Amino acid sequence: MENKEWEPVWRRIAGTIAECLNEGFNHVKRILVTGAAGQIGSELIVALRQRYGSGNVIACGHRTVPNSEILDSGPFESFDVRDSSAVTAVVVQYDVDTIYHLAGILSATGETRPQRAWDININGLCNVLEAARQHGCAVFFPSSIASFGLSTPQDNTPQETIQRPQSIYGITKVAGELLCDYYHHRFGVDSRGLRFPGLISHETPPGGGTTDYAVEIFYAALTEKKYTCFLRKGTRLDMMYMPDAIRAAIAVMEANPGRLSIRNAFNVTAMSFAPEDLCAEIQKSIPDFIMDYKVDPVRQAIADSWPNNMDDSVAREQWGWQPEYDLPSMTRDMLDKLSRKLKA
Numbered sequence: 174m175e176n177k178e179w180e181p182v183w184r185r186i187a188g189t190i191a192e193c194l195n196e197g198f199n200h201v202k203r204i205l206v207t208g209a210a211g212q213i214g215s216e217l218i219v220a221l222r223q224r225y226g227s228g229n230v231i232a233c234g235h236r237t238v239p240n241s242e243i244l245d246s247g248p249f250e251s252f253d254v255r256d257s258s259a260v261t262a263v264v265v266q267y268d269v270d271t272i273y274h275l276a277g278i279l280s281a282t283g284e285t286r287p288q289r290a291w292d293i294n295i296n297g298l299c300n301v302l303e304a305a306r307q308h309g310c311a312v313f314f315p316s317s318i319a320s321f322g323l324s325t326p327q328d329n330t331p332q333e334t335i336q337r338p339q340s341i342y343g344i345t346k347v348a349g350e351l352l353c354d355y356y357h358h359r360f361g362v363d364s365r366g367l368r369f370p371g372l373i374s375h376e377t378p379p380g381g382g383t384t385d386y387a388v389e390i391f392y393a394a395l396t397e398k399k400y401t402c403f404l405r406k407g408t409r410l411d412m413m414y415m416p417d418a419i420r421a422a423i424a425v426m427e428a429n430p431g432r433l434s435i436r437n438a439f440n441v442t443a444m445s446f447a448p449e450d451l452c453a454e455i456q457k458s459i460p461d462f463i464m465d466y467k468v469d470p471v472r473q474a475i476a477d478s479w480p481n482n483m484d485d486s487v488a489r490e491q492w493g494w495q496p497e498y499d500l501p502s503m504t505r506d507m508l509d510k511l512s513r514k515l516k517a
């Protein structure tokens with residue numbers, strides 16, 4: 174047999190070994206991940222494949238193709254999440270039981286074409302939830318700090334509170350949360366979600382978000398020692414390092430369903446800082462790094478409507494959420510990993 178012909182066999186064996194090694198498994202999951210090339214997808218797929226076996230995690234993209242690590246390590250399918258029959262066909266073809274639905278348009282890009290943001294974010298989710306209803310899948314939905322608005326309490330933002338967002342992205346997140354709740358209560362779909370804060374990672378840059386400065390700043394610090402921030406000094410927002418976000422996304426889907434009272438999305442956070450705090454932390458390692466400001470009014474208005482810091486105690490109580498990285502440890506790790514990557 175050629176090496177290629179052995180690949181599915183090896184994948185199966187790897188899946189079975191992963192199943193035996195990991196605690197708490199009833200069966201090997203068959204997981205579909207939409208938005209495979211995105212900031213979260215590109216790292217979540219690697220983690221899921223390590224955990225459940227490469228052949229059991231189907232990466233899905235549309236316009237953007239994932240990196241070669243993802244393409245070479247397991248199945249990949251290309252389709253538009255707005256195409257309901259394509260979503261269902263892949264669920265059936267791979268006998269999927271869990272869907273991480275990450276495909277979506279972020280906050281700043283959403284403001285440039287609001288109708289497109291609604292179309293992709295809402296119709297994509299509706300198709301995923303329908304496929305899940307028909308074929309008995311669990312669904313992970315990434316909500317966001319963007320689901321809150323100016324009338325939401327900005328400090329220690331509670332799990333249950335006013336959600337009247339100003340951005341179209343935020344509106345799609347609130348509607349998405351409600352749809353997840355609806356499909357759970359009406360049809361018994363095992364929907365679970367997280368209200369992610371800004372996510373910081375060294376692998377794949379975020380595409381068109383309001384919190385992107387917290388990633389851009391690291392590239393600029395290492396290459397030019399200078400960064401112009403598009404958010405104003407004093408703009409405090411919740412943030413999280415990607416390894417924590419990946420752990421959270423896996424943990425909430427593995428949590429005992431009997432302990433979960435929240436089916437729309439849990440508040441989760443790891444740190445809260447303003448641009449000048451991150452700048453000062455970077456300066457501890459790169460003392461001649463400087464930052465100035467050129468405020469982008471669109472992204473500033475969005476950021477001003479988001480919480481300063483969320484209360485994530487419900488996630489901590491119900492499924493043991495606990496971040497590992499704070500501002501200093503995240504900054505050290507980002508500088509370390511990115512400096513190696515940029516040299517390479």
Ligand code: SER
Nearest residue numbers: 279280317382383384
């Ligand atoms: N990071 C996202 C954004 O800025 C928020 O969910 O759009």
